[in-house]
Amino acid sequence: MTASLARLRPHEPPPSADWQHRVARAFSRAAPRYARLAEAQRVMGKRLWARLPERASSVLDLGCGPGHWSARLACRYGEAGTVTGLDLAPGMLEVARRHHGDRVRWLCGDAAALPLPDAGLDLVVSNLALQWCPDLEEALGELRRVLRPGGRALINTLAPGTLEEVSRAWSRPGRPAALLAFRDATCHRRAARLAGFSRVEVEATTQRFHYPDLAAVMASIKGVGAQAARPGARLTRADLARAARRFEALREPEGLPVTYRLLTLELGT
Template structure:
């Protein structure tokens, strides 16, 4: 991974369509064991829950995965009650929505769609929440424009995404780190949010670091949540793995092998 590069390169519609298909396939494959391997994602979701408004009548969890955060939102805002909120969980991966329905039922409205083409009416949402999903979207401007479109005037948008430097230890360990995503910086997100027309744009940065016992556990935490689809790479040999292990071991602390996530939290208001 080249941490200095901030924007994924997907110049053609065909390549973008292929990208979406690969992301949907990878996350669908990861869906059955996502919960067991998504500790980092679960911890970072707490940063969004801390910022929730007291009330919301219509809510979207964008990139909902297996629906655990969506269910938390449903509990917070009383989905299913006579005067409760309408909660939508949207994901590109059908397999994730299968898991979401299995674990959380049909009181939540599950939608399979692209974040850049939301199947919701304009001005219909009080709150949009998204935890670690929009970094997978090739067209950030289109995604934020769509989120603004479906938000009502005064509506809140809370997004967690990732900045350059994320997974830097993994990039250092692998001489040719196939399939690690390139991340956009805070300035790029700020420009896109302003271009979309949000009247309030706040972005905070935070370093989240997690530790694992060995390289296999590190790679399982990444691959297990579908996060090895960004680039096509050659199959790794045993020698490649051994070299990566030696490099990663030079970074070991008393807590284990570190993996850093440079978290950006966007707090937007239409």
């Protein structure tokens, strides 16, 4: 088993030159089983659905994965609207095309360099993709560029404290668990203002999920692609046993807890 999330500090370059390639490969490998394991992601995505505008003629699902929300957006906005699903991972897009067909336009691309024209979108929706962008200001600047005047971006991303139980279980003295260094609400507000958004709302909530055992916990993370292997990051049997003991100490009546600190951004041009 590999370490569960490559460490990345805000405002620092990727941990290696092939960061994007490794992230895309991890999510591509997870694509066939993503829908089965991504219940937490679907639950959190519902917060965006409740905020959708009544009408939109041109919509982008940024970090669309296997297309669950893209397909729902296409149904919601009907023939009058066009929906584009964009993801960094080719494997996710292959699954999306196979399951949802051509009612969505599927694009492979990077959030920091969107292959889209200026001011062409009414709405951007993004569920749990922004935390994978090394340069937050650059990614939000791209969203501002592609949105029309009066456009809106609805984004779910993750804040510090996310996966705190996982971090505690896997950490070793002098060697913290390899988790993304999630950015807080203040950082997102500042980046959105610098990107040129005139309306910036950030709501913080906590979502907790429970799993029967450590294998199910790790499947909910690694199994949906949220890991990027690094050289030397392989875990030993002793690591696995230590993590299992630590996680068992956290067990609640519902099962082993996993916490997500969710930030929901509503940005307007």
